Amino acid sequence: MDKKILIVDDEKNHRLMLKIHLAEEGFEILEAENGVEALQLIDENDFDLILLDIKMDIMDGFTFLSHMRQKDLHIPVIVITAFSNVKTAVQAMKLGAVDFISKPVDTDNLLDLVKNNLKASSDESISGADNVLKNYVFEGVYSEEGLGKIIEMLKMVAPTDATVLITGESGTGKELVAKSIHDNSHRKNGPFLAVNCAALNENLIESEMFGHEKGAFTGAVSQKKGKFELADKGTLFLDEVVELPLPTQAKLLRALQEKVFERVGGEKSIRTDVRIVAATNRNIKEMVKEGGFREDLFFRLNVFPINLPPLRERKSEIPLLVKFFIDKYSHSFNKLIRGYTDSYIQKLMKFDFTGNIRELSNLVERSIILCTSDKLDASHLPEPEHSDFSEDSAMDVRGNERNLITKALKQTNGNKTKAAEILGISRRTLHNKIKEYEIEV
Template identity: 50%
Template sequence: MKKILLDAESILESISDGVFTVDKNWRITYFNRAAEEITGIKKQDALGRLCAEVFRSNMCETECALRQTLKTGKPIIGKSGYIIDFEGNKIPISVSTAVLKDEKGNIIGGAETFRDLSELESLRQELQGRYRVGNLISRSPKMQQIFEILPAIAESSSTVLILGETGTGKELIARTIHQLSPRQKQPFVAINCGALPENLLEAELFGYKKGAFTGATKDKLGRFVLAHKGTLFLDEVAEMPLSIQVKLLRVLQDKTIEPLGSTSSKKIDVRILAATNRNLKEMVEKKEFREDLYYRLNVIRLELPPLRERKEDIPLLIEHFIQRYKKLEQKPITGISAEAISLLLAYHWPGNIRELENVIERAFILCPKGEINTQHLPEEILSLAPKIKIKQQNLKQNKEQIEKELILKTLKKHNYNKIATAKELGIHKTTLFRKLKKFNIPYHPTK
């Protein structure tokens, strides 16, 4: 029996996962070598101390996995969290727990194994960085093309026209351009041109002098003045009345504005970004939008694809929104089921990214804890269930298709140089060769 115990201890000392045990008073009774390395705390310093004093984990107070296991008798596998090591660094970990019993079956304490996820988290952030510019996230080839030119656009002072359906992220693109630009420390001012009647929109844009009209009891600065040295975002610019289009054209030509009731012009320095979900060219042909203004606005044009044309982004966006609402709502949501993702991938998303975010926010309200599942999705998405076969393999197939496309794209970028491709993908070259074989990607010698 003693030999078996010694062999078990040898095994625990040789593994890379941290292992510790506690008695019923939560004092540490065993602490293996890997636990020392991960926490930076020596075994002799850990033994006999309360586990919360040693680990200082975010789970200790309210979500202790080991406490839950001792309460229910059920093990927990792979719960995510973090600990604070000896030097004060936050270390991401996953933990698994079990009950400890004596020979008679009496509970004498608990055991926990924990794995250091620092390298995986670092790799995840590195990979995510390739798909992120500012607050924009996408692995879609169309969006990647926009990402590539966005820094150059931001550096210029030219007017930008952003086109795209409702909910595709036009204002987010505008804010990102501002944040990447030399004007980033100056104001970013936004106005929805379709939300105000003509007289109010003119006053909001250009401001007015005291006495300019009934009710003007004092001077008011317009959005152009408020955005001086910074960026003015004109959302839904197609809804701007023709009379105000004339005044906007003058601003773009002369860099001056004239507040209502003023007899003099004021010089301004503002970069204008405009956005619309309508076809401005057709509106010009129908005389609904000034042609000269259209060409003034259309110096640089960005066309955002709808979500239905970039469905490879849906899993990435879902993860992003889940992490956001986990922080906002402080709810123990662990992720989303494969069945739910299959339905979300099958949906046509008329409201685009804004609609997807609303769906995840709704799911957070309905899901108390654990995994977001199909019952937490709205009826219009659930109605797709009979039309598709919801299988676990669907999610796997989608992920593999995305991975295959990314490998092919990166190979072509580097002229099929395997070492350069593996380096950009953040994987070892042997891993790349294995994936080439798995996805049946033909071998091309380096040219």
């Protein structure tokens, strides 16, 4: 049976345009000029989806959504908003809309959205998180104000072979972005391998990157290929790249510049075809100034910089992300959660999110575990803790040092490198202070 879609819009031409495109795809379309008419049609028909304009003279979209809610109608609604009016979209989503599209409507985008949301409604179990994740980064739910510009940049750079340097606080999605660059490149069928450059030992990190010959160092009992070799025809993700020891930085530079390297303890020059994506949550330019990171290597890596803003600077994305994580987790906990109350989002907005999206994800996961109804509400959230780590206070470490250090360690789960960074002091200084104040880690 054809899926039935209701278009609610007070502009006749706009309705017609939408109708033509959707009818072509075999959908059955009914139209309403305003919210009142729409409610009537809903009484008489069984719709699979509603496309809703927000600005209408007789009963606007918001009021219509509230009515739907009161009547407990669970038809997916996609809201059509003026170009990049994200606030409106967010408000509509709080009232239960499942997605939004901005005017002028891009028809391909519209069809994708319609199909995705139809699917979700006919199949109550939530669609695979991985799919959503991939869409999310490029076409799916993100706000223009938030990641919008970055997504545009990603779309441009992904298909090229350009080296990308991703910066951003912990938990902002650097690895996710690196993976999506790979997935949207011509290398997508090749390997995506990550190297954690923060591994402490120089030998280990070099052998991880370039491999080693048998007997190259104590413990090198057999020959091993490095990630540069294994990632041939694929993408190599250099995570926490500023942590590389200086001698390794020199070797990496050569591998990038001349595209050849040798295994540790080996003589044969090896050539591979890898695309490099690097990431760091530290201020790499500062590190260059302080001499901890080679300037020439920095320029090699910084061909296409992408800076991911912290979540507190893109709070408008929170409702979209919450929806995403509900889909993801209710699936794995086998719960049918249909959404959240206004108070849930209001309380979430009060968090500082020093742990960024990872923190939000944990909060939603926790809420789902606690939730015994089909909606998340404020009682499923802990009280927002406000960190004292505005930049000003980080500068003022001396004042209440012990307190700040304890909090920083708590927030980073005892990760001293990250804690030191939040505090704006070196790891060594932090180490000394921990001893001095006898702080338990």
